[in-house]
Amino acid sequence: MKSWPDPVRLDVDRTPWNDCETIFTVRGDRLHPVVSGNKxxxxxxxxxxxxxxxxxxxxxxxxxxxxxxxxxxxxxxxxxxxxxxxxxxxxxxxxxxxxxxxxxxxxxxxxxxxxxxxxxxxxxxxxxxxxxxxxxxxxxxxxWSPEAIQGSANWWQLAGRDLDWLVCPVGSGTTLAGLILSAPTRCRVVGVPVYRDPDEYTDLRRKLAEQGISADRYRIWSGHAGRGFGRSSEAERTFGERFEARNGYELDPVYTRKTFLALASRLNRDPSLKDSRIGVLHTGGLQGRTG
The missing domain is CATH 3.40.50.1100 (Rossmann fold)
Known part of the structure; x- marks a missing residue:
């Protein structure tokens, strides 16, 4: 067995959005150059x-x-x-x-x-x-596994426990489950599925229920998957380019770009959300930009 991973010092690591200081990117992309973010x-x-x-x-x-x-x-x-x-x-x-x-x-x-x-x-x-x-x-x-769900609880060490909302991309649902099970009482956890589902994410909700997570403990923001998993729309590409130019760091096209656009769209529709402290996970995966 080769040398084991050195422990990562997990302190709060978040970057405010340039156009709104109450919205923060939780910087999982800075955890490791390859095994970054939720991975x-x-x-x-x-x-x-x-x-x-x-x-x-x-x-x-x-x-x-x-x-x-x-x-x-x-x-x-x-x-x-x-x-x-x-x-x-x-x-x-x-x-x-x-x-x-x-x-x-x-x-x-x-x-x-x-x-x-x-x-x-x-x-x-x-x-x-x-x-x-x-x-x-x-x-x-x-x-998806009990071990990975439990490990996902460590996101709170990066996000901090003073947020009103925490928004994350959803693929397998592992990260979402871990966040919900360990969330501070005051914080609402929101999942943004990055894939389409004509059944309105029934399987996702079932998986969460099997982990003992009731529907009142989280929210799903659907309708933001665009053209579907791994497919980018012109609106997503345009948003990503503008966001990266304003904020100075990259988004991956599969997970974070769709999720950040979902949050920006919600803020436009309901400006009162800017009165809350909202974190959104940058789950890494920047290698996806090569595809």
């Missing part, structure tokens, strides 16, 4: 889980531009695990930069059909891949 909080507990049990191989699933697989591949390379990425879709003629990085860091890539990928949350899917890599540890898409 740091989600992956480190899973690595610790594996290390304590002598597990050598970590198997997980994602798309060809997956921040999760990218961070997992680097973590395995850096801290001494074998990693396997189960990738959505047929093997491409030309790999994305994300997959090139994964290969360079030693990740074994296994490509599966979109039909099989649609079964990734099923018990059958997990059992199949556990059988292929006996003794390995299967990590659900986005890291």
């Amino acid at each position: 740091w909080f989600k992956l480190l507990p899973l690595l610790e889980f594996a290390r304590l049990r002598g597990i050598q191989t970590l198997v997980s699933v994602g798309g060809p531009y997956s921040n999760h697989l990218h961070a997992l591949a680097y973590a395995g390379h850096r801290w001494g695990f074998d990693t396997v990425g189960i990738v959505r879709g047929p093997e491409p003629d030309e790999y994305s930069q994300t997959l090139q990085d994964c290969l360079a860091w030693g990740m074994t890539l296994r490509f599966i059909s979109r039909t099989d990928y649609a079964e990734r949350y099923s018990t059958r899917f997990e059992e199949q891949w556990r059988a292929e890599y006996p003794g390995g540890h299967f990590i659900a898409e986005g890291g």
